[in-house]
Amino acid sequence: MSDQSASGESPTHAEDATDAVLEELFAVVEDRKETLPEDSYTASLFTHEKGENAVLEKLGEETTELLLAAKDDDREEIAHESADIVYHLLVLLSMKEMDVADLRAELRDRR
Numbered sequence: 001m002s003d004q005s006a007s008g009e010s011p012t013h014a015e016d017a018t019d020a021v022l023e024e025l026f027a028v029v030e031d032r033k034e035t036l037p038e039d040s041y042t043a044s045l046f047t048h049e050k051g052e053n054a055v056l057e058k059l060g061e062e063t064t065e066l067l068l069a070a071k072d073d074d075r076e077e078i079a080h081e082s083a084d085i086v087y088h089l090l091v092l093l094s095m096k097e098m099d100v101a102d103l104r105a106e107l108r109d110r111r
């Protein structure tokens with residue numbers, strides 16, 4: 001990470017790319033919530049069959065898996081579980097009628 005990035009003064013290209021990935025994934029989540037395609041795992045989370053409890057359970061499971069991966073120093077697994085957590089977190093934000101912008105604003109406020 002560059003000094004400029006660490007200071008928070010100006011986003012780097014890498015940060016721009018990260019932001020775009022989160023925005024794009026969140027847009028897919030929002031689309032699945034609205035259109036509810038039958039073959040979509042995301043859509044299934046918005047049904048009564050699964051719903052919020054399933055998302056919360058997943059976040060709990062994946063957090064445990066992340067802790068185990070960290071204890072094992074398994075970087076590939078850490079990345080995998082982190083991505084699972086971020087995805088399910090975005091689903092939860094959408095369920096609460098929140099936006100990825102709320103997460104970004106909270107992180108920015110801490111700098």
Ligand SMILES: N=c1c2ncn([C@@H]3O[C@H](COP(=O)(O)OP(=O)(O)OP(=O)(O)O)[C@@H](O)[C@H]3O)c2ncn1[C@@H]1O[C@H](COP(=O)(O)O)[C@@H](O)[C@H]1O
Binds near residue numbers: 041042065
């Ligand atoms: N990022 C994800 C994503 N992460 C996890 N999952 C699903 O979440 C489910 C549970 O995840 P787990 O890791 O617990 O699955 P698992 O096989 O039990 O694995 P482990 O428990 O062993 O880790 C699996 O069915 C995964 O496919 C995801 N499903 C969808 N997405 C994104 O959402 C987009 C839309 O997907 P659909 O809604 O399916 O069209 C995709 O293109 C992806 O970008």
